[in-house]
Amino acid sequence: MYExxxxxxxxxxxxxxxxxxxxxxxxxxxxxxxxIFGLIGLIxxxxxxxxxxxxxxxxxxxxxxxxxxxxxxxxxxxxxxxxLVLERSVLHRVYERPLLGFLGTxxxxxxxxxxxxxxxxxxxxxxxxxxxxxxSVMGASYPKHRLLIILVGAVVAIxxxxxxxxxxLGMEIHATATExxxxxxxxxxxxxxxxxxxxxxxxxxxxxxxxxxxxxxVSPGMxxxxxxxxxxxxxxxxxxxxxxxxLVSLIVGQITAFGWLFLQPxxxxxxxxxxxxxFILYKPRGFFGKPEVFE
Amino acid sequence: xxxVAELRRYFTETRRWLxxxxxxxxxxxxxxxxxxxxxxxxxxxxxxxAISVDIALGYxxxxxxxxxAFFGIGAYSVAKLVVDYGSSFWLGFxxxxxxxxxxxxxxxxxxxxxxxxxxxFVLFTxxxxxxxxxxxxxxxWLTGGSNGLGYLxxxxxxxxxxxxxxxxxxxxxxGVVVVAGxxxxxxxxxxxxVLHATxxxxxxxxYLGYDTDREKLIAWVMSATxxxxxxxxxxxxxxxASPSLMAFSLTGEVTIWVVIGGLGTFFGPFVAAFALTIxxxxxxxxxxxxxxxxxxxxxxxxxFVLPDGLVGLLQRWRDGE
Numbered sequence: 001m002y003e004x005x006x007x008x009x010x011x012x013x014x015x016x017x018x019x020x021x022x023x024x025x026x027x028x029x030x031x032x033x034x035x036i037f038g039l040i041g042l043i044x045x046x047x048x049x050x051x052x053x054x055x056x057x058x059x060x061x062x063x064x065x066x067x068x069x070x071x072x073x074x075x076x077x078x079x080x081x082x083x084l085v086l087e088r089s090v091l092h093r094v095y096e097r098p099l100l101g102f103l104g105t106x107x108x109x110x111x112x113x114x115x116x117x118x119x120x121x122x123x124x125x126x127x128x129x130x131x132x133x134x135x136s137v138m139g140a141s142y143p144k145h146r147l148l149i150i151l152v153g154a155v156v157a158i159x160x161x162x163x164x165x166x167x168x169l170g171m172e173i174h175a176t177a178t179e180x181x182x183x184x185x186x187x188x189x190x191x192x193x194x195x196x197x198x199x200x201x202x203x204x205x206x207x208x209x210x211x212x213x214x215x216x217x218v219s220p221g222m223x224x225x226x227x228x229x230x231x232x233x234x235x236x237x238x239x240x241x242x243x244x245x246x247l248v249s250l251i252v253g254q255i256t257a258f259g260w261l262f263l264q265p266x267x268x269x270x271x272x273x274x275x276x277x278x279f280i281l282y283k284p285r286g287f288f289g290k291p292e293v294f295e
Numbered sequence: 296x297x298x299v300a301e302l303r304r305y306f307t308e309t310r311r312w313l314x315x316x317x318x319x320x321x322x323x324x325x326x327x328x329x330x331x332x333x334x335x336x337x338x339x340x341x342x343x344x345a346i347s348v349d350i351a352l353g354y355x356x357x358x359x360x361x362x363x364a365f366f367g368i369g370a371y372s373v374a375k376l377v378v379d380y381g382s383s384f385w386l387g388f389x390x391x392x393x394x395x396x397x398x399x400x401x402x403x404x405x406x407x408x409x410x411x412x413x414x415x416f417v418l419f420t421x422x423x424x425x426x427x428x429x430x431x432x433x434x435x436w437l438t439g440g441s442n443g444l445g446y447l448x449x450x451x452x453x454x455x456x457x458x459x460x461x462x463x464x465x466x467x468x469x470g471v472v473v474v475a476g477x478x479x480x481x482x483x484x485x486x487x488x489v490l491h492a493t494x495x496x497x498x499x500x501x502y503l504g505y506d507t508d509r510e511k512l513i514a515w516v517m518s519a520t521x522x523x524x525x526x527x528x529x530x531x532x533x534x535x536a537s538p539s540l541m542a543f544s545l546t547g548e549v550t551i552w553v554v555i556g557g558l559g560t561f562f563g564p565f566v567a568a569f570a571l572t573i574x575x576x577x578x579x580x581x582x583x584x585x586x587x588x589x590x591x592x593x594x595x596x597x598x599f600v601l602p603d604g605l606v607g608l609l610q611r612w613r614d615g616e
Contacts, residue, residue, distance in 0.1 A: 110590065111595065
């Protein structure tokens with residue numbers, strides 16, 4: 001007879017919060033991917049490299065200035081600029097050819113990762129957390145930085161959600177994703193919308209990389225595993241659905257956190273991959289996805 | 296992208312030149328040192344691997360991110376039989392072929408029958424590839440986990456010790472020429488035209504009465520099977536089947552070779568894989584970390600500037616453009 005391991009309430013809170021903070025990082029990676037995918041239809045494989053760049057940018061600027069926040073802000077701005085350059089220089093030419101877009105961003109991923117590995121070596125490096133130490137949450141002692149991740153994730157979720165639902169830019173993104181021609185006739189500068197969306201996606205990737213640095217440390221390949229997980233999350237959540245990627249990220253975070261009690265972590269990952277494959281076959285729009293429509 | 300007729304003309308014109316590289320490869324052991332020869336052995340096997348991936352990628356347009364999984368299935372079939380069961384090296388090949396064909400059929404049937412889009416196929420095979428790698432890494436009792444399955448060497452046949460560098464080189468060359476020759480024969484028949492035509496206009500091919508799903512599925516299984524044969528031949532050159540033979544980085548490398556060589560051109564991917572593998576070993580003595588960096592940069596140039604690959608470049612040069 002298999003017995004459930006008994007959890008004390010403080011352990012339960014710790015697992016729950018671990019799941020949420022893990023889910024929030026996945027969400028930051030996945031939301032950028034799903035924005036770019038939903039609007040542009042581009043499988044942006046360079047996204048994982050942008051996550052790593054965000055991590056290294058934060059590390060280097062934080063070391064130089066002594067402030068984590070300056071590092072994070074600097075990294076996000078620099079990666080956003082890089083996103084702008086990549087989109088304007090080459091990527092906007094291959095939107096009509098998804099295969100080339102996928103291959104091209106894959107090449108960018110390889111180059112950026114190898115540059116990082118060439119310059120900084122393969123070993124993982126730790127970023128000092130801005131708020132070290134723990135705080136007591138409902139009887140459990142919990143690291144402050146993970147709570148910060150949860151807070152930032154929630155702020156970003158609300159912020160991007162509001163941007164998509166209540167601003168002119170959000171409306172233009174919806175319009176361009178659904179009916180690009182009609183949107184253009186009505187005066188939407190679609191090239192501009194594509195560029196902005198790509199830059200927002202890149203900033204979110206950098207934010208994820210910088211935030212996760214103090215928890216998981218920073219290495220050239222750090223983006224890859226997050227990105228693969230994020231791809232599968234956006235499938236299950238529904239391609240292009242912002243709400244879906246938030247919900248499924250949090251579910252995956254919880255499964256990972258509590259799954260450790262029963263199974264090896266790798267089996268939990270295997271389960272997520274199998275679920276994603278089943279979804280692709282039988283419910284390719286996921287939970288919330290509609291053809292090329294945001295929610 | 297070239298039309299079917301152009302490609303066919305291209306193949307007929309070049310066919311008589313095919314003997315030249317084969318002869319060159321055959322006399323290589325006479326002029327080269329041992330180390331280069333063992334690299335060359337791996338390079339021709341990886342060349343066959345690139346051809347097999349080109350069938351899916353270039354001929355059918357099935358954009359797979361799982362080739363390393365099938366390569367690894369081949370390698371592990373041989374290693375498992377030889378290392379754990381002490382059975383014959385040769386039994387590993389039919390085992391690899393059957394296992395890869397069955398798994399490819401199981402994995403490919405759903406996506407191809409349901410005609411999922413390019414993006415979904417990419418992500419489906421990505422998930423499958425990572426799944427196989429993680430599974431291999433985790434199931435220590437079956438696959439040896441991160442230690443892999445080792446060590447094995449090729450056996451002695453008819454008094455020839457295949458575990459030596461030169462004999463194994465000839466064995467690999469013979470194997471690659473036979474398998475690649477068979478594939479070339481199949482793909483330069485009408486079946487190859489059907490695949491090219493299906494990729495270019497699937498709806499019209501269906502109107503013409505072709506069961507395109509069946510043709511694609513056959514090509515997919517063929518591609519996976521040949522990948523696993525390449526993996527089975529490769530494992531004896533490294534002596535150990537480890538999860539790195541299934542890693543995503545190998546999938547990335549082979550994809551890069553195929554694109555640089557030229558999608559759907561059969562010989563281009565082989566040449567690119569062979570040349571770049573040799574190049575890697577030379578570069579390794581100068582800047583060990585530089586290979587993937589250069590490969591990635593080269594790849595970006597090819598994708599955005601020369602999407603037809605090396606063969607496309609040659610064709611353009613020949614046509615005097």
